[in-house]
Amino acid sequence: MTPSIAVPSALKSGLTAVEPSTLSNGMQLAWLPQANAPRLALNFFLPGGNLIDGKPGLSDLVDRLLLKGTDTRSQEQIAELLDGSSLELDIDTRRDSTILSAVLLPEDLDESLELIQDLMYHATLADYDKEKQQMAGEIQMELDSPQSRASDLLIRTVFGGTPYGVTSTVFLESMDALSSLEPLREHYFGAYRPERMVVSASGPISGDVLAKKLEAHFPKRGVGQSLTVSDATQKALRAHTISTSKLVNVVKDDSAQAHIYKAWMAPPVDSDDTYSISVMNTLFGGAGLSARLFLELRDKQGLAYSVRSSFDAYRYSGLYKIYIGTEPSNKDKCLVGFETECGKLINELVSAQELAETKTNILGRRQVFLETSSQWAAYVGGSLAQGRTLAQLAEYEDRILSVTSADIQRVSQQIFNSPSVISIVGPSSIF
């Protein structure tokens, strides 16, 4: 008998409370009232991210330059305003979107919206050359971590030649091409436009009040042309595959561990299979201390402290990957362990008990991860920016609950029987 499952009903009622609307400036607003929350969370999602880069790293550079000065404010003045108010502002460029996240006390809303508008509409972008060097320095520091190096090598190998393959090292190699202001301005005026924005917000004010303020602060822009992801790019990414299995490596002789990634292509976010893969990933190695990879390679064999799997569903493609950090001489044992565990998913049906427990794990965690107004705003806005609808979010629980053991076996076969890339950073003795 399949065990019955407890569904956290708060999620469904929470989503029902979301008030979606399109504002007069073209902005999409998804608003969740949370009267008891101490702070207000506002997330501005700009679809595109690295997909609309004219040159590798263009979005990353322009997004960083938002905080470096506007027509009326110097970098220092912006910094003083930010540090002197409750506003916490973060700008993050991802593969599919740029996200400007703001969390603030309600009394600072007007002042914060005025500042955010100034950054989005009036940045000078003047210090681009210095900022490019600054970014290169930060990347160098990040790559001094062998795990980051292995991850970079993996992604650029899997997605080489596509916008999803623009990693830190690719940026370092190609940054000289970002050598004039005009392409940056074109990108800025094309990307930061209200009709391109999905704004998700949550907190202790009225949604109508917020909508009016957003309309007043972010008028339609006359200058520039709205950027979109071209059909050719979308098509190429959807068709992208790993043609043959590869092993790539970087030697780092003083590395205490071998940092090993193995990855396969996976479906994009709009695929119906994302639900089955999410369930498969959770029981395989995606979360917690009771997943299969964790139990077998860590608990039973003592091969690692960190071993996990992840499913990265992008807008037009996806990646399924496993990571382990292990004493270098364990490298082959770990690769055999990966094979064995993938083989079990391919060849054996997951038991009803394990399947049911995995589903309640996913749904319970979702409730935990959506505890605060900022987590809600990030989740809803991120999903809408990825092309999902509120209706699809509302049916998420039912879709997870409908996954069967046969579904898990089917998606495991699709993923693990396809070519893979293994990326390893470690001492020369293991290569």
Add this chain to the structure above:
Amino acid sequence: MTTATLPTRIAKEAFHIPFGEHPATLARYSNGYTFILVPKSGGVFNISTWVRTGSIHETDVNSGISHFLEHLMFKGTERFAPGVFDREMESMGAIINAATWKDFTFYYITGPNLKVVPEGQVLPFPKALDMHADMMTGAALPDDEIGPAYNPETEVPETKRERGVVIEEIGMRDDQPWTKVYNALNTMMYPDGHPYRRDVIGTRHIVGTIPRDSIVSYHQQWYNPSQFITVVVGDFDFDTLESQVLEAFHKIPAPTGNQNGPTSEGVWQQWGDCTFPTEERFATRTSEVTTTFFIQAYHGPKAANLKDSIALDVAATVLGGGLSSRFHQTLVEQLDPPEFSFVSCGQYQFKLGNVFFIQGNVVIPEAKASIERVQSLMNDVLTANPLTEAECQRVIKKMRASFAETSETASGIADAIGESLTVTDGLDYYLHYMDTLNTLTAADINAAVQTYLRSDQAYLSLLEPEEG
């Protein structure tokens, strides 16, 4: 239902947490146990038990034992085989974990607070409370989960089990440049034998060879009622919950009198006012990195010294806590071409004395002159350009707002309470942080800077790229 006698409550006090919805309750019991409930509406609960031990009670012989024990606590009890706790908790969507630091070890469950479940299932919270208490009071520490002892420098055993896992964790940390810089810094800053001198995670050799008996003995000494603080945050009522918690923790063993290792009093007496080394103030090592990592650090006040601790938190924010901070403006924004990928400041709160630090990364090949810029800027703060009232009040406003974040999640509240009670032996640090912050002036903050951050008190640790 147990027949064991439950402890008697000897004190109960209500208190208000910052941004809290309802009064919280702290209760102390005849066996030394402490229980705190913070009512919080919403769909999430947190149960944490904080143990008043960490590397502070270790020696050169058993360094890392607190952390190793933390791993082994998850390896089953008399009631539940290894792995059952993890599976049962995670199958209801709870997040479980633990952490060990210098002054404390804590174990937590954060889960969905469902009020209704299908017939035949139990509600998540009571089940979590039962299994958490069972783990905290009845850990079996089984030999076969610990794994056979081996020398990791010379042997590759067939079975590694949890010893192997922790040794891999040491390897993972060794691959992080900051671990190398921080460990070299601690070696300089503390005298031989000082508990903060050693890395919390211990050494490969000790983890590989320490016998189970030593772990059991340490467990008996520290995992008893007087060292436990249980914090529950969620939509609960104290009067209803108290008996459930006491019942769940009824197995908690009294201290056995087994005092093989250092005691809290002994540590305090020996190291509470010790003299810190002054001979070596600079350590450098090289590694296969492309940039230079540095930490410049100072001994600060004891964490319980609220005014000085918070004054140095403000100083850290003015100097290196945001985009307008002095270090960021002068060393990151104004230098062209760039020399630093970042420079920031912070403070670790420790029972035996805080550590104030300036941390940064230099991206140009010759880092020496860049690091001299940091020191010159610090000297400037100490002499010609002390922190201004405007700078201090600006960041105080920001810090007040950031404090709200702690109150937004059940785990944030539990962590703040647990850390305050274990590191400062009271709730004042958490409850009066904002009041104290509001009273501070630039004069107070500069006085703390002059007391703790003089240039002759600094220690500097570097990790540089290998030559060639």
